[in-house]
Amino acid sequence: MKVNYIGIACLAVLLLTACDESKYELENLVPEEYHKVLYINKSGTQELTLYNTGELNTYAFSVYKGGSDPSLTASGEIAVHSQEEVDVLYGADYRIIPSGSYSMDTDRLDFVSEERSKVVTLSLSTDLIGAAMEANPEATYVLPLYLTSEKDSVNADKSELFIRITDVLTPAMGFMDTDIQPLSYTYGFDTESVEVGFGLDTDNNWDVECQFVVDPGYVTAYNAENGTAYKLFPEGNYSFEDVVTLPTGTSTTDLAVTLNGNGLTPGEYMLPIRLDNVSLFNIAENAVYPLVVRVVGIKLDRAGWSIQANTEERTGEGVGNGVATCLLDGQLSTFWHSQWSGGSIPLPHEIVVDMKKETTLTNISLTERQHDSYRDVKGGEFFVSSDKLNWTAVGAFEAQKVLEEQIFSITPTKGRYFKIKITDSYRASNSSLAEIHAYGID
Missing domain, CATH: 2.60.40.1740 (hypothetical protein (bacova_03559))
Structure with missing residues (x-):
């Protein structure tokens, strides 16, 4: 069998050298074996999962004709390596799928002058391949194909198609x-x-x-x-x-x-x-x-509400910032912060809101400080009261480090006051928030 395996780099050098020559000079400059070159388009190792549908699975690949004069006719064949060749070439525990488990619609490729590519379609039996894999689970089953030609050149870098079967699954x-x-x-x-x-x-x-x-x-x-x-x-x-x-x-x-x-x-x-x-x-x-x-619930109007906290930063965050009233001002650019200048108060940090009238609360929302890094509040609890003395626990929360408003469901409870008790922070004992809202049923 005559097979000319050539390197693509050699061909490229010759073509570049001859780029300014006439067709006649090019044909005489480029050796005959480079005039037409066959290769597998998607060569190398290809992993394939098969699906047991009761029908044959198919896999298609293309063989191309290139070279300095791809208008010439060419011919080639698709062959399968033997198990002995696979053992030598790859060394791992590869096993060729059973001979009766696959077929090709054609293994002989004859290119006429105007043809640049041909498609080869494989048909694979999942029953036979699946049975082989089940009988020998330690092995990896493959179909090692290669392109060869009696008279024409084959690109050595793109002559092998090593199909590795990863699994046989039922859809x-x-x-x-x-x-x-x-x-x-x-x-x-x-x-x-x-x-x-x-x-x-x-x-x-x-x-x-x-x-x-x-x-x-x-x-x-x-x-x-x-x-x-x-x-x-x-x-x-x-x-x-x-x-x-x-x-x-x-x-x-x-x-x-x-x-x-x-x-x-x-x-x-x-x-x-x-x-x-x-x-x-x-x-x-x-x-x-x-x-x-x-x-x-319906988002409640905060007009007339008042607020207090057991800690706030009155000076360090700038005029009008850092204090609890920032949580009700409707401005995302302002924020409340727990005290940090001149000492700090450890967690938990508590915020109490007076809605001025009894309302059935259904949700409380928190909006983190609008800062690239300092979005501090991580977790805590919610409480509702009618007299600011006796508090009913209505839910807990875990906040994400996001800029958007986060709405938390609570046990629907009637009351005038609600309390946010912050027990966990993303940044040591610091707490900060931009806005808080309440939702309910009037």
């Missing part, structure tokens, strides 16, 4: 994202629409029916595991199609959910939508979408 249907992302709606909202994405983890060539249900037990289990107190979204306040078809040619789609706020009191609700059944394949681990809805 699974599941939700695209199951992280909790609370949706906030104001108390008394009418209807809202939510799109919940789900799909198959591979290309979809089938019409797959998916059945959805609500799983009330998920809320109980989630609360017990995470220390939360989500309420199950009431049955009469939502709707969605029980069965949705994922059509062929589409790997992902949305489940449309309609939410109705009629009669919902402020609080945090969870609607756990479970993918319960599919007409084909498996159900993925991400089979439950925890749709969380936070019903927030």
Whole structure:
């Protein structure tokens, strides 16, 4: 067998040297073996996950014809290394997939003058490959292909395609994202629409029916595991199609959910939508979408409110800054800060707001100081009182180091005063905030 393996760098040097020559001079300057050069476009090691769909999996790759005169005809073949060659070339515990587990639509490549590339399609049997992998789990199964030619040159750097099988999986249907992302709606909202994405983890060539249900037990289990107190979204306040078809040619789609706020009191609700059944394949681990809805009270008007704190920085932050009244001034550029000049008060730091009248509170919000680094408040507790003497604990909070307003749900409680008790800081014993708000039902 005559095979001319050449380095691409050599060809490049010759072409650059001859860039100003005529075609005749170029043909005489460039050796004949460089006139037409074959190579695999995406050569080297390629990892491939196979999916057990009951049908053959396919993998396509391209062989290109280049060189100084790619208009010439050329021919080549795709061959498979033997196990002995793989052992010598690669050394690792590689095993060639069973001989009956793959086929090529063509292994002979004959290029006519106008052709610049050809596509080779592999067909792979997941049953045979999966059985081999299960029987020998310590081995890595591969298909080591190489390009060769009886009469034409092959680029030595792009002559090998080493397909490494990473796994054989049964396709699974599941939700695209199951992280909790609370949706906030104001108390008394009418209807809202939510799109919940789900799909198959591979290309979809089938019409797959998916059945959805609500799983009330998920809320109980989630609360017990995470220390939360989500309420199950009431049955009469939502709707969605029980069965949705994922059509062929589409790997992902949305489940449309309609939410109705009629009669919902402020609080945090969870609607756990479970993918319960599919007409084909498996159900993925991400089979439950925890749709969380936070019903927030009406933002209260702070006109006439008063505020005090057990610590504030009266001088060090500039005129009019650092004091508790900054928390009610509606200006994000100002902020309250715990005392730091001339001594400091250790945590906890307490802020008490007098709303001047009794109101049923449902939420309290905090906005961190608008600073690149100093966003200090991390955690604490909320309290409500009618007389400023007897306080009722209504909730705890964990704040993020973000600039946006953070709204926290509390146990709906009637009172005139509310207290923020800061017990944890991101910066030693320092506390600072830009604004605070309260939400409720008049």
